[in-house]
Amino acid sequence: MTADRQWTSYFQERLDSVLEELKTYVEIETPTHDKSAVDRLGAWIAARFQALGCTLETIKQPVTGDQLVLTYGEGDEQILVLGHFDTVKNVGTLATEPWRIEDGKAYGPGIYDMKAGIVFSYFALKAIVEEGLATNKKLVFYWNTDEETGSASSWKSIQEHAKRSALALVIEPAYGDGELKTSRKGGGEFTLQVEGRAAHAGNEHQIGVNAIIELAQQAVKIQSWTDYDLGTTLSVGTIKGGTTSNVVPAHAKAVIDVRVASVPEAERITRLMQELQPVDPRARLTVTGGIEKMPMEKLPAAEPLLRHAQEQARLEGFALGEKGVGGTSDGNFITVLGVPVLDGVGPVGDGAHASHEHVVVDRIPERIALLVRMLTTM
Ligand SMILES: [Zn+2]
Structure with a gap:
């Protein structure tokens, strides 16, 4: 049984192999737009999980890397373990941001967001296999390749796999000091075009x-729909309009960033945008765009999962908090289906998308330990 073992010390003893695997992942650079680069790491990942007894389904893609679905075990019920191995860092970033361990931190492009999460999942499964641990549910590891650009090629198949799952664990980086992410805002972009008369x-x-005057009045109104208490923000981010100062401008355009914390708020803002009426009845308004990612809400069913995860962490000797965050992930595609999600199960560290991107080395064993426990007891 898992409960009478200290998995943290188990992985502490194996930390060198974890770091070596992590180094391999980091040194195969995988920018989203470079299919052959992403597929190179994909082949490595697939082989590693297959060697542990997983069956592989490859979702071929013409432009982005092929997505990998690796399934372990059998049964009607399944846990979806979700992550991505594309990064925002171009090939060649290693020249200025090489793999290195300094002051207890492991650095490298994409290590924190989120190659470490896939490596942790691999070592958790390896322990399950090598120690002969039972799982209550089939484990489905879905490794995405275009998360960093919005998951256009993958979100539908992510949802198909999520629909068949009892819950999803998203192995994205943890918040702050290791907190799980139990909700994320959703968001998108609206474009408002105004046609007047020159x-x-x-x-x-x-x-x-x-x-321009019409747009200015609309911009003030749109921005005023912001409600910090509800977590709704609108930001008129760019405006363009006019030709020269001696011509009354016939065209103006604004792009508006929208963030919402709940589905009703997403619907409210969408409706308000679509129902915008011109202040000057002679002007014409056209609204395009919309909220592309619905918020990842903390569903009631996520609460017992969170408590269970916290209990598993306690058995390993550490406290596990939770946090709602603003940024989106592939988890946003899942809770809208009514499937509960625990996100931020991955590494503790900092610097996603930045040059100081790193994971904290001595927090690695406890994160893999937590995964082993969750995968075998949920
Ligand atoms: Zn990520």
């Missing part, structure tokens, strides 16, 4: 319809 600014001012 006219000579001196001779025919009265017959012109000034698109």
